[in-house]
Amino acid sequence: MKKLCYLLLIMLLVGAYPALHAQTGTMPLDPDTAYSDTIPTEIVLRAEDTPNDAGSAITVTWECNDNLPSGLITIVRINGEEESIVAEDLMLTKEQVRDTDVADDKEYSYYGIITSPDNKYYRTKDSNPAKSEAQWFNTDRTDSFVAVLFITLVFVWFIQQAKKGKSFYIRKINGLDAIEEAVGRSTEMGKPIMYILGIGYVTDIPTIAGLTILSRVAKKAAEYDTSVLVPCYDPVVMTTAQEVVKESFTEAGRPDAYQKEDTMYITQDQFGYAAGVDGMMMREKPGAVFLQGLFFAESLILAETGHSIGAIQIAGTTETAQLPFFVAACDYTLIGEEMMAASVYMDKNPLMLGSIVAEDMVKVLIIVILFIGLLLGILGPGLGIDIFNNWFEWLIRII
Amino acid sequence: MSISTNIWVWIAALLTLAIYSFLYKDNVFYKIAEKILVGVSIGYLLSVYWHNTIIAKVWNPLVQDKNFLVIIPLILGLLMFSRLFKGRAYISRIPIAFVVGTATGMSVPSSFENLFKQVQGTMPTVFSFGNIVILVGVITTLVYFFFSLEHKGFIGKVSKVGITFIMIGFGAAFGATIMARISLFIGRIQFLLRDWLGVIQ
Numbered sequence: 372m373k374k375l376c377y378l379l380l381i382m383l384l385v386g387a388y389p390a391l392h393a394q395t396g397t398m399p400l401d402p403d404t405a406y407s408d409t410i411p412t413e414i415v416l417r418a419e420d421t422p423n424d425a426g427s428a429i430t431v432t433w434e435c436n437d438n439l440p441s442g443l444i445t446i447v448r449i450n451g452e453e454e455s456i457v458a459e460d461l462m463l464t465k466e467q468v469r470d471t472d473v474a475d476d477k478e479y480s481y482y483g484i485i486t487s488p489d490n491k492y493y494r495t496k497d498s499n500p501a502k503s504e505a506q507w508f509n510t511d512r513t514d515s516f517v518a519v520l521f522i523t524l525v526f527v528w529f530i531q532q533a534k535k536g537k538s539f540y541i542r543k544i545n546g547l548d549a550i551e552e553a554v555g556r557s558t559e560m561g562k563p564i565m566y567i568l569g570i571g572y573v574t575d576i577p578t579i580a581g582l583t584i585l586s587r588v589a590k591k592a593a594e595y596d597t598s599v600l601v602p603c604y605d606p607v608v609m610t611t612a613q614e615v616v617k618e619s620f621t622e623a624g625r626p627d628a629y630q631k632e633d634t635m636y637i638t639q640d641q642f643g644y645a646a647g648v649d650g651m652m653m654r655e656k657p658g659a660v661f662l663q664g665l666f667f668a669e670s671l672i673l674a675e676t677g678h679s680i681g682a683i684q685i686a687g688t689t690e691t692a693q694l695p696f697f698v699a700a701c702d703y704t705l706i707g708e709e710m711m712a713a714s715v716y717m718d719k720n721p722l723m724l725g726s727i728v729a730e731d732m733v734k735v736l737i738i739v740i741l742f743i744g745l746l747l748g749i750l751g752p753g754l755g756i757d758i759f760n761n762w763f764e765w766l767i768r769i770i
Numbered sequence: 771m772s773i774s775t776n777i778w779v780w781i782a783a784l785l786t787l788a789i790y791s792f793l794y795k796d797n798v799f800y801k802i803a804e805k806i807l808v809g810v811s812i813g814y815l816l817s818v819y820w821h822n823t824i825i826a827k828v829w830n831p832l833v834q835d836k837n838f839l840v841i842i843p844l845i846l847g848l849l850m851f852s853r854l855f856k857g858r859a860y861i862s863r864i865p866i867a868f869v870v871g872t873a874t875g876m877s878v879p880s881s882f883e884n885l886f887k888q889v890q891g892t893m894p895t896v897f898s899f900g901n902i903v904i905l906v907g908v909i910t911t912l913v914y915f916f917f918s919l920e921h922k923g924f925i926g927k928v929s930k931v932g933i934t935f936i937m938i939g940f941g942a943a944f945g946a947t948i949m950a951r952i953s954l955f956i957g958r959i960q961f962l963l964r965d966w967l968g969v970i971q
Contacts, residue, residue: 515882541917573866574873610853611866640811646789646804653796671951695944698937706936708915715917728918737889738909744893745905753897763893770890 414463416446416498418481423512426475426505431498433483435463443486446470448479449497460486473503514769526729533725541727546685546703547716550588553683557658558595563633564588565657566612567648567673569688570604570641571665573611576711577689581664582608582615583714584687588661589616593623601634602651604644609636645669649676662686662701663710666693674700687713740770772968783966786958907935 414433421428431446446457446468457470463485473479479502483495533539557564566585571578585601592599599616603609613634620629637647649672652660660677662670662684670686670693677684678700686697687705697704705713715723744766751760774780788803828844831837846868852861892908894901913925914932921929963969 512879512883514886515879518882518886519878539918540920542919542921544917573870574877576874576877579870579874607850607866607869610850610862611870614863614866638808638811639815640807643807643811647808649792650796650801650804653792691939692943692947695940695947698940699944708917712917724918731916731918734912734916737885738912740889741892741905741909744889748894748901749897752895763895767890767893770886770893 414444414483414485414495416481416483416495418479418498418501420501420503421469423506423509426503427473428469428471429473429479429501429503430467430469431457431481432467433463433495435466441488445484445486447482447484448473449481450477450479457481475503475505478502522729522733525732526726529729529732530722530725532728533721538721539724539728541712541716541719541724544705544709544712544716546687546705546709547584547713549683549685549703550584551591553659553661553685554588554591554595554597556683557592558597560658562658563598563600563655564592564659564661565600565602565648565652565655565677565682566661566663568601568603568608568612569662569664569666570644570669571608572605573607575665577663577665577687578608580710580713581687582611584661584663584710584717585612586615586619587713587717589619590623593620593625593628596625596628598628598630598633600651600655600657602637602644602648603634604637604639604641606636606639609634641667641669645672648673652676652680652682656680657682660684662688662697663705664688666690666697671696671700677701740766774966774968779966783962786962906931911935 414435416431416433418429418431421430433444435442442463443460444463444465445459446461448455448457448470457472458468461468470479470481478500480500481498485493485495487493529539554564566588568578568581568585571581573579573582585599589599601609601612601616603612613631616634617626617629617631620626637644652673653676657677657680660673660682662673662677663686666673666688667690670688670690674684674686674696684701685703685705686701687710688694688697689707689710691707694704694706712727715727744763747759747763747766750756751763774783785803785806788799789807791797792800828840831840832844846865849865850862852858888908892905894905910928910932912932914921914929914936916925916929919925960970964971
């Protein structure tokens, strides 16, 4: 009886195997047995190294130009004796697929299995063999390269002017002028300062700008003998912030007042961080709160809590979606580039002032390009004058 | 009304109420929820880093694929631990400098591409009122961000127009985000009334 049961079970499994296999939708890869001999359309696959990349990619292209517009194609990679599916059931009209799972300097060829609308399979001929390789220069980014060169020259020229003794002006930025007021107020109240760097990483430019402003705030706080609490979202940002605060305290001649524990890690979860910082704000009741860095949905939660405890708040970020909340809930807000200009504004170093002038010159250049675009747009696409139309298209293309 | 019998729904509901209690004032329930949120998130992220970084990006390439190039970032990562040793903490500046320098360099081309896209997007292809408003808005906003010129006279007036455009943009963004937040709040209230208390269907 037991043997009979085993036998039945084996028969059941053997019988069920083809059905299970069919359910997975795996297509047979043997062209001799499974595909129709006649290909109703001459689809030729071309394989070539994907240009302007870091290697490990081959682009397979084909042309769908006749009677199979609604057909599907499965691309199969041939690697010696081995065959594997690169992409399954693509629309034939896609006409391109990128195989990103190949090794450099190794030859691969491809064929396609076409599924016609009436569910018949056809196999294409093998493509030409192709090898992938990395390129040193991305020609798609030539415009960026030229722009970098040009802007670098502008910067170098203005920095040279500053070196020669030419003095440059920088306009008043209220949020940065208010730093001393905020630190002074905290000191008078006998409360600490809280400096929040947001949820960016040390690789984010706003976080780097926030760290620059932190150095100034920490130096002022050290001079006034006030502690600076820096709750951090990222461990590397925390490490960097510790270094910045330590250096500022040393510069202010108060290395003894530096407390490493005041720059602490909270968590790398966005709302966990917001909850932790909010709780800390309620308990420590800082006299001044600085929100400088990269902020997302937690911005209003933090700014509102700071507002509710009556702290003077100076915020700054480049995130345009969060700036409105800072404008509404904080006393001063550094909008976008004002934050980036902070390091120059605070140091007033002539060489760095040169770079600010260069930046303004680039903005002037952008305004000039926009005016030229406006004129060409009116005369070309607007009034339909061919020559201006061509120039307008050329301008759009080079940008 | 059918109150949930699922323990996890109860935990989620009570933690939600504990977090909302912060609206009244800082209290013991909020403190408990805060500590749980921070602690659980750290524990969870630690396991994510273990599997997605240590195992997937260091152990597997090194031990299984014999890719010894991984040793370079591994050493840079290990240098961060120098902070644990007093007097050698400065060594941790090497990996930080590497990360900051590389990321800043890599952001240069993408920043320029974004700049080009914005300039291209501002170009008016059709002469219409809307396009002119966009162009005026972009130019006056750029003038507001001139730092080397005093914002007086003509420049001052243009930059005032610029900051007006910025504030109009902020107002619109504020309204749109508040709407999104209200929908999140509604989702939470629905969870409490439907999934937990079963008051609504």
